Amino acid sequence: MWKTVLFLIFTLIIVPLFAYLYDVPLSEKQHAVMMPVIWVYLIFAALCFIVSTLSDNYSQVDKLWSIMPAVYAWMTAYHANMEPRLVLVSILITFWAIRLTYNFSRRGGYSWKFWTGDEDYRWAILRAKPEFSAKWKWVLFNLFFISFYQMGLVMLITLPMIKMIDGAPLGLFDYILAGALVIVVILEFIADQQQWNYQTEKYRLKAKGLPLTGIYAKGFTHTGLWAYMRHPNYAAEQTVWILVYCFSIVATSFWINWTIAGCLLLVVLFKGSSDFSEKISEEKYPEYKDYQKKVPRFVPFTKWS
Numbered sequence: 001m002w003k004t005v006l007f008l009i010f011t012l013i014i015v016p017l018f019a020y021l022y023d024v025p026l027s028e029k030q031h032a033v034m035m036p037v038i039w040v041y042l043i044f045a046a047l048c049f050i051v052s053t054l055s056d057n058y059s060q061v062d063k064l065w066s067i068m069p070a071v072y073a074w075m076t077a078y079h080a081n082m083e084p085r086l087v088l089v090s091i092l093i094t095f096w097a098i099r100l101t102y103n104f105s106r107r108g109g110y111s112w113k114f115w116t117g118d119e120d121y122r123w124a125i126l127r128a129k130p131e132f133s134a135k136w137k138w139v140l141f142n143l144f145f146i147s148f149y150q151m152g153l154v155m156l157i158t159l160p161m162i163k164m165i166d167g168a169p170l171g172l173f174d175y176i177l178a179g180a181l182v183i184v185v186i187l188e189f190i191a192d193q194q195q196w197n198y199q200t201e202k203y204r205l206k207a208k209g210l211p212l213t214g215i216y217a218k219g220f221t222h223t224g225l226w227a228y229m230r231h232p233n234y235a236a237e238q239t240v241w242i243l244v245y246c247f248s249i250v251a252t253s254f255w256i257n258w259t260i261a262g263c264l265l266l267v268v269l270f271k272g273s274s275d276f277s278e279k280i281s282e283e284k285y286p287e288y289k290d291y292q293k294k295v296p297r298f299v300p301f302t303k304w305s
Helices: 002-022 028-055 060-065 068-079 084-106 121-127 135-156 160-164 172-207 232-252 260-284 288-294
Strands: none
Touching: 028 060, 028 068, 028 135, 028 160, 060 084, 060 135, 068 084, 068 135, 068 160, 084 160, 084 172, 084 232, 121 260, 135 260, 160 232, 172 232, 232 260, 260 288
8 A cells, every 4th residue: 555655656746847857848938827826736735634634534635626627727827818728728627627516515525614524435444454553654644645646636637738828829629629528528427427326226225125126236336337337437537637638739739748747647546546446346246346347447348248
């Protein structure tokens, strides 16, 4: 566990820094626009650590995960004089943010007491592991991984907008990317709704003491988009931020720039997160291993039974 955490923190710091140093230097304008974004990140990461430690609720970053990208996007657009491409991408990120914030909210993630709300069940399971038996270890994990790593990643995935500043004029490829991103967000919404419907009905049956039959007998979502991918919501999420990066390709005419680090690190994070979730599902549901054998994790139609 510690090796994985240290590797993720190392990549968050070293990969963007290395790529930044060896890429085309930022213009004065790009640098000036990026600095306020970094300061906002540092402030909110510190607040997440303080609030989670005092409240003993470690989903503070989760509450901001869907909100901060839109904040960073509009900050960038505003300080870059509302360039058309930046405004377009900010609107798209806001569309994404509304979808995710709504889904998180209906699961009880928010409360008028902002430090409370439903905590991700995985944090409790992780805290109970022997590796975190000493409280100081969990404090360090919360500081470096939950608060500063994850909030840093939220910032990194929006930084391709910095490379878009003073880029090529808005064109056909921008609109193609925008259409693709809207479709992916809609697929995310469908996947969320299918999971919501399944879990709501499953727990309704259990609350009434009725037997779980039919599709509910397995205990986990496996129909609809979930019949083609074990994590369609995760797959769509990664695709959204890869598409955001692609806007920087159109703006600069270069396939690779240092801001690619954000979407690449997001892919690494979702791989680790899905590994952890699936390990829990294997222990809870007897048929989950068979589901894993037949259905691909993120990319549909890559397994045949």
